[in-house]
Amino acid sequence: MTTGVVAAALLNALNNVSTVDQSSAVNYLPAVQTQNTCLLIPPMRQQSVYGWRTLGAGTTPQWESHRYFCEFWIKYRGNDSELVTRVRTVLDEVPGVLMADQTLGGNVETIGWTEDGDLIDVRVRTNVDNELLLIGDARYLRVTVEVPVIVTL
Numbered sequence: 001m002t003t004g005v006v007a008a009a010l011l012n013a014l015n016n017v018s019t020v021d022q023s024s025a026v027n028y029l030p031a032v033q034t035q036n037t038c039l040l041i042p043p044m045r046q047q048s049v050y051g052w053r054t055l056g057a058g059t060t061p062q063w064e065s066h067r068y069f070c071e072f073w074i075k076y077r078g079n080d081s082e083l084v085t086r087v088r089t090v091l092d093e094v095p096g097v098l099m100a101d102q103t104l105g106g107n108v109e110t111i112g113w114t115e116d117g118d119l120i121d122v123r124v125r126t127n128v129d130n131e132l133l134l135i136g137d138a139r140y141l142r143v144t145v146e147v148p149v150i151v152t153l
Helices: 003-014 080-100
Strands: 020-024 037-040 047-051 063-075 125-128 133-135 138-152
Touching: 003 020, 003 063, 003 080, 003 138, 063 080, 080 125, 080 138
Parallel strands: 020 037
Antiparallel strands: 037 063, 047 063, 063 138, 125 138, 133 138
């Protein structure tokens, strides 16, 4: 499966976060037109593991697992408490959205990570930048969500 298909499935699922008003899996910089939260799923920092259980199993991996870094660029509109509320909304809603459909519409085996094709680690990690980022004339606070997926087992 191509990593672009999985990124599109993630984008489709995470568009259900209530603060997201713009999203892309192909553009990196948040569009200045967003008034709330722009969801981006760039290929930067993505991690992948491909595995074979036996020698001579062919060129197609018998299992594969990927980590996607989904970025929520939350626009600062001059009100600190309102920004904090939107950040917390993203942090609160993302795990539930992902667990509601762990196959991302049938595009992956499950949300989770495996290094060996057997042991599965189901964790979604979040990270909030500690300062506002200036893009053009707009300021954003970025929330990064690490989403592991197992494409095949």
